[in-house]
Every structure is written in C-alpha cells, then in structure tokens.
Amino acid sequence: MFKKYRILKWSIISILSIVLSLFIFGWWFMGLLPSSENRKDITITQASDLPYLSKNTIPKRGKILAIVTSTAIMGNTDKSTGYELTELSRAYYVFQANGFEVDIASPLGGEPPVVIDDEDMGLYDFAFLNDREAQYKVKHTIPVDNVNSELYEAVFFVGGKGAMFDFPENASIQSIVRNLYQSDKVIGAVCHGPAALVNVTLDTGRPLLKDKKVSGFTNDEELLLISDAKNIFPFLLQDKLEAQGGVFNEGTMYLENISQENNLVTGQNPWSTWKLAETMISQLGYTPKYREITAEENAVKVLKIYEEEGSDEAKELMNRIISIEKKPMDRILIAKHGIIAAMQGKIGKFFSLVGLTSDAKNISEGMRN
Structure with a gap:
C-alpha cells in the first residue's frame, strides 16, 4: 500500500513538473514574439501611404485580369473557404505599381467569399481593404463567362482552397487560359490557383501542362493542415498537376518557390506571391519597379x-x-x-x-x- 502511494505521489509530482515546465517554456516562447503594445496600427493603412504606389508612378501599360474563386464551402463539409486575400492584394498592387490596371473576375461574378488570416496581414493587405476602388472591384467581380480575354496582357489565378472546386472544370476559365497562352501573353497562378490549369488543352490537342515545370500547393503542405484532404477535395493539386504531364517543382514547405516556363509562371504557396507577380511583370517585358x-x-x-x-x-x-x-x-x-x-x-x-x-x-x- 505504501509503495503504491509513493508511486502515485511521484507520478503526480512528475506530471506537475512537466506541466510547470511547459508553462514556463510557453511563457518564455511568447516573450520572443513582438509585443503589440508599441506596434503601429497598420489596420488604417491607405494605398497612398505606400511609397511603392504613390511615388514615381508608371504610365498605364495595359490590363491584367485576376480571377478568384466563388466557392464558399469545401465540398461536403461545413468548412468555409474562399480566395486568399493576401494572394490577391499583393499581386494587385505589384501589377498596379508597374502600370497595369487590374480587373477582378470570378466564376459566378459578384462578391466572392474571402479568407483573411489575421496573422498574415501586412501593410499592403490592410491598404487593399481600405482601398475603395479595389474593394468595389472585388465586391463586383466580373463573371468569367463575360470576360473578353483580348483586353488583357495577362491573367493571374489567385489561390484559396475554393479554387480546387470551381476552377478545374470551368470552360470559360479554360478558354481564357488557352487564348492568352496561345497569344504569347502571360499566365500566372499561385498556391491553389494552378487548379485552373489542370484541364486546359491547347488547339494542338496537347495539354497545356505537358512537360512544363510547374509549382503549386504541395501534398505535404495540404495534408499537414488538413489530414483528410483526399476525402474533401476532388484531387490533391500536386497529384493532378503531375497527372496532366507537369514536371512538379516542389520547394520547402511554406517558403517561397516559383516555376517559370516562358509565359507560364506558377507559385507554390502564399509566400510566393510577391516574386510570382514581379516575375510576371518581367515576362511582360518590363523591369519591375523597386519595392522595399x-x-x-x-x-x-x-x-x-x-x-x-x-x-x-x-x-x-x-x-x-x-x-x-x-x-x-x-x-x-x-x-x-x-x-x-x-x-x-x-x-x-x-x-x-x-x-x-x-x-x-x-x-x-x-x-x-
């Protein structure tokens, strides 16, 4: 009896010690992060506050079309989704700063669902939320069925898990990609945005992705966050890109990585958006404007x-x-x-x-x- 009591006593002490150690480590770990007390309130940022946009403006060079998802729910689940705001806002301002007007379209038109991750929001993202013109465009998106692709020098497919559901089978999206690609204009897509490319066939009968280096959200990135992704999505993006003949370029999880095959530019994840958008500008024949x-x-x-x-x-x-x-x-x-x-x-x-x-x-x- 005494032996059992002693074992129980030391078990309790051990558990309490572990809990206390974890608490101390957690407290110390949180202390490594910046305090919010002395940080500037960036939620009120305006586009005019950003020198990248307000200084040394470039004359208009043409138009770029950004396409976002209209899907609000992931498949048969109750999980909400939409387009990723940071992937749209950052590319939008790169295009604008480099002299391109940006139109925004979606499969259904109107106001699409949006995913806003507070932890990832920066100056440009809040500026986008406070930008009346940008907000009007994103709340009144053009239905892709009504898009005249001849008006644009490039198309950019914004990521967001919803893209996995309404991009791949959309005939209008396929037509936009095919027409622009075959006209030597630029196709860009980031994160889940490359789902727009998986069923595109060129007039030659050859799949667009055949033997082309391509990046997109990887299987490892998807499954780490959503363990049952195979049951939720119609496919895993990496698998589908490879099945369509793409040569998948997989970078480190959640770090910048892009692929370029002439006028086709694709990015792995949200952290690839800046580089992808500026690479599109380069492919359009211009030196990207300096940006801090x-x-x-x-x-x-x-x-x-x-x-x-x-x-x-x-x-x-x-x-x-x-x-x-x-x-x-x-x-x-x-x-x-x-x-x-x-x-x-x-x-x-x-x-x-x-x-x-x-x-x-x-x-x-x-x-x-």
Whole structure:
C-alpha cells in the first residue's frame, strides 16, 4: 500500500513538473514574439501611404485580369473557404505599381467569399481593404463567362482552397487560359490557383501542362493542415498537376518557390506571391519597379538559408539584414516554422528554430539599445 502511494505521489509530482515546465517554456516562447503594445496600427493603412504606389508612378501599360474563386464551402463539409486575400492584394498592387490596371473576375461574378488570416496581414493587405476602388472591384467581380480575354496582357489565378472546386472544370476559365497562352501573353497562378490549369488543352490537342515545370500547393503542405484532404477535395493539386504531364517543382514547405516556363509562371504557396507577380511583370517585358522588401520576405530568406545551409549561416544572414542593412525581420514567421517542425515530430528542428527566433529578438533589441 505504501509503495503504491509513493508511486502515485511521484507520478503526480512528475506530471506537475512537466506541466510547470511547459508553462514556463510557453511563457518564455511568447516573450520572443513582438509585443503589440508599441506596434503601429497598420489596420488604417491607405494605398497612398505606400511609397511603392504613390511615388514615381508608371504610365498605364495595359490590363491584367485576376480571377478568384466563388466557392464558399469545401465540398461536403461545413468548412468555409474562399480566395486568399493576401494572394490577391499583393499581386494587385505589384501589377498596379508597374502600370497595369487590374480587373477582378470570378466564376459566378459578384462578391466572392474571402479568407483573411489575421496573422498574415501586412501593410499592403490592410491598404487593399481600405482601398475603395479595389474593394468595389472585388465586391463586383466580373463573371468569367463575360470576360473578353483580348483586353488583357495577362491573367493571374489567385489561390484559396475554393479554387480546387470551381476552377478545374470551368470552360470559360479554360478558354481564357488557352487564348492568352496561345497569344504569347502571360499566365500566372499561385498556391491553389494552378487548379485552373489542370484541364486546359491547347488547339494542338496537347495539354497545356505537358512537360512544363510547374509549382503549386504541395501534398505535404495540404495534408499537414488538413489530414483528410483526399476525402474533401476532388484531387490533391500536386497529384493532378503531375497527372496532366507537369514536371512538379516542389520547394520547402511554406517558403517561397516559383516555376517559370516562358509565359507560364506558377507559385507554390502564399509566400510566393510577391516574386510570382514581379516575375510576371518581367515576362511582360518590363523591369519591375523597386519595392522595399517586407519583414516577412526577409524572414523567408533566413528560413531558406536555414533549410539549405544550417542555423549558423541563417543567423549570419539575419544579423546582416537587421544590423547592417537595417531591414525589418518577421520573427513570428520564424517561430511558426518552429511550430510546423514540432507538428512534424522534428523536435530538434523545433528547438533550433526557437533559438533562431530568440536570436532575432536579441539582435533587434540590441539595435534599439
């Protein structure tokens, strides 16, 4: 009896110790993230506040069509979906800053459903929400059946899981892609946006994607977030792109990665949007206008070096960006990748990325002191 009591006692002590340790670690981990107290309120940002848009404006060069999903619910589930706001807003302003007027269309027309992830919102995204002209366009989208593709120099398919349901079988979308591609105009798509390309056949009878390098949301990215994705979606995007003859270019999970085959430009995930949109501008024959790189993009640079070369090299790059170049660093994104590593059971990588997050905080605070 006494032995059982002693075992129970030490079991309780062990559990309490683990809980306390987790609490202390969680408290310390949250302390690595920027405090909201001293942060500027970016929710009120206007397009006119952004030098990229308001200074050194470029004369009109033509029009680009952005297409978003009209799907609000994922298949037979009760899970809401729509287009990803950050993927539209950032590309929209790249196109606009580089002299292109942007029209927005959707399969059904009117106001499409939107996904807004508060943690990913930045200056450009809030500026888009506060932009009357942009909001009018996105709330009154053109039905794709009514689109005259001859008016546009390029089409850009915005991601969002809803695209998996209403892009692939849409005959008007297929016609827009085929007509523009065969006219040597530019086709762009990011994240789930490449679902628009999977059933496009050229006038030669050859699938558009046949033997072309292509990127899109990967199976690993999809299944980590939605374990039953195979039962929810009509297909997994990576599988379908490969089945249609595409040569799938898979980059690191949740980091920037694009593919280009002449006038076909595709991106893996939301973090690929900036580079994809500017690559489209280059393919249209123009040098992209100078733009201050965002804190998120700087964090992506560090994370890519971490994946390719290791933590020491990543810390060295981070120190150079923050201390020497005096550029902002989004350490929340670095911390998120630590959490992703933990979700994958990669505990060593989790602690390594937590250490990198801590380094980012120390370097930033050292600059202020």
